[in-house]
Ligand SMILES: Nc1ncnc2c1ncn2[C@@H]1O[C@H](COP(=O)(O)OP(=O)(O)OP(=O)(O)O)[C@@H](O)[C@H]1O
């Protein structure tokens with residue numbers, strides 16, 4: 172039993188990790204590109220890396236945190252403009268080719284030894300620039316971020332009210348786990364029943380929100396997480412990261428429910444028809460590319476806050492993870508990106524830890540277990556695409572009229 | 575001469591007599607000048623490899639009336655539409671190609687700007703936005719929506735009022751086009767004819783000065799065709815210019831005030847519907863052996879009548895050859 176709890180604990184810990192939140196924000200941006208506008212951006216990791224470098228290097232060079240973030244976002248705007256200008260007038264495939272290559276170029280440039288240390292007059296000589304293949308360690312650029320924390324010092328446990336408060340017996344934990352499962356199943360059934368009904372009301376939404384909050388609370392009751400309040404990889408980073416996820420979701424919600432969002436979907440369906448209605452397709456696609464890219468850059472900044480800015484950790488792999496997460500959650504849905512990312516990352520850890528614990532090292536070493544988790548995730552993705560192509564939250568009705 | 579009609583109908587030419595007298599003095603030759611041309615086209619050619627799809631020397635389209643563009647399959651009508659609405663570039667671009675709409679040169683204008691300037695077209699192969707609702711399709715047609723600006727889009731109060739007006743207009747048009755019950759369905763679930771209707775209604779959402787319809791009634795049932803023709807006529811009466819491609823001669827004769835005939839990329843004849851059919855150029859290029867039959871005549875659909883006509887022509891040719 173303890174083994175199972177240890178595995179699940181690692182899973183929960185991964186689900187709320189800052190890196191998961193960072194990818195979630197990038198997937199929200201990708202959803203704007205791919206899900207709503209139909210732009211095939213295979214270089215979201217490039218946007219993330221650019222945002223991360225922009226912020227981290229600026230901070231190391233002494234730029235205040237706020238402006239450092241703006242610099243990271245500005246780079247994303249520049250990147251999107253440069254990539255979009257020549258390709259958005261052409262067929263969609265060109266954007267795909269250009270984005271994946273450009274993202275790779277950024278990664279390789281970031282790894283170059285020539286840029287490892289600052290050796291120019293316009294920056295502080297001898298400081299880390301990109302840090303080469305080692306990257307920029309978080310301790311060199313997160314000090315200003317930690318200094319604005321109001322969480323205080325020491326460690327803290329979430330949730331403060333947990334199974335140990337009730338005696339800490341295994342029975343309480345198992346019971347809590349069952350309650351969690353019941354809540355999840357209840358949420359699923361409630362959402363399904365309400366989907367069948369025509370209009371969704373505010374009370375329905377409230378019920379779903381309450382159910383989700385209760386599920387998360389139960390999970391943290393069974394698997395309380397103890398971390399430092401402000402130090403690297405502590406609660407402060409997590410709070411900021413998940414707040415940004417919430418803000419990003421709301422921004423996208425407002426955008427896609429507006430007439431502007433209607434333009435995006437129209438462009439996804441048929442650009443020529445949109446032109447015949449007097450819409451400036453190129454401009455709208457460019458706006459979508461930039462905004463999705465901004466979310467990518469923001470996600471990249473969040474991603475590196477608890478670890479380090481290292482070019483290879485934001486390579487092609489992350490882009491493909493992002494697409495997987497998007498497809499799991501459901502493209503062109505509002506909460507799909509976040510749900511998909513959380514499920515993707517925690518499922519991976521769950522599989523990896525389970526393989527490490529139960530499969531003897533002689534059969535599957537720790538490294539192989541890591542690789543094995545990717546294989547399983549890949550199989551899950553295939554199954555989802557075959558049996559539930561709209562993802563968890565996507566709209567099945569929409570899929571019927573695939574063009 | 576159209577002055578009095580203009581005044582009484584608020585910008586339109588509602589009085590048939592006024593339209594007839596307006597077009598009475600116009601030459602019945604290809605490329606003739608019109609009293610008040612809204613669209614004027616010069617030396618437009620479009621080649622696809624060796625095929626010359628369009629080769630128009632000069633063409634003017636009169637403002638405020640319904641002009642039909644007819645011609646056999648492959649005559650270049652759709653290509654001509656594509657060229658003047660900016661969806662295709664003429665081969666003769668820079669070599670004398672010139673066309674203007676409402677006094678504005680369009681040679682370098684993008685398709686979306688052409689639509690914005692008031693010339694809106696529909697497609698022969700319908701372009702419905704399948705994974706969007708019928709209502710959303712309609713809403714996209716409206717021009718000048720402030721909520722379509724990125725900066726305003728996130729603030730609902732800035733566009734809520736306009737959104738309401740636009741949706742009211744959309745509902746009105748959907749009712750007219752018998753699509754009201756379908757408003758919350760996905761456009762991809764509509765039948766072929768319903769998509770034609772949706773596309774036409776969507777084009778009308780833009781409040782065009784001139785609407786260009788590519789075979790609007792193809793696949794629409796006769797009763798609805800009747801009512802839509804009435805609608806098109808009332809649009810004309812309100813001052814809209816209509817240019818439409820149609821193969822059904824009944825429709826052409828019924829509503830068009832002027833007919834332009836294309837064949838093999840050229841404009842071969844122009845004139846009122848009742849006289850243009852007997853133009854020898856049309857007979858030659860388009861009507862072939864059937865020149866003295868009514869193209870809307872049901873008898874034409876019977877096999878032996880066609881054969882008889884063909885035989886008659888063959889016979890005539892032989893005689894000429896001797
Ligand atoms: N994209 C293209 N590539 C090559 N040839 C083309 C292309 N588009 C049109 N054509 C050719 O140009 C000619 C005119 O075609 P168009 O579609 O304009 O005819 P149309 O008058 O609209 O005919 P219909 O009444 O059948 O719709 C045809 O011979 C066609 O084969």
Ligand SMILES: [Mg+2]
Pocket residue numbers: 651652653698788
């Ligand atoms: Mg055609």
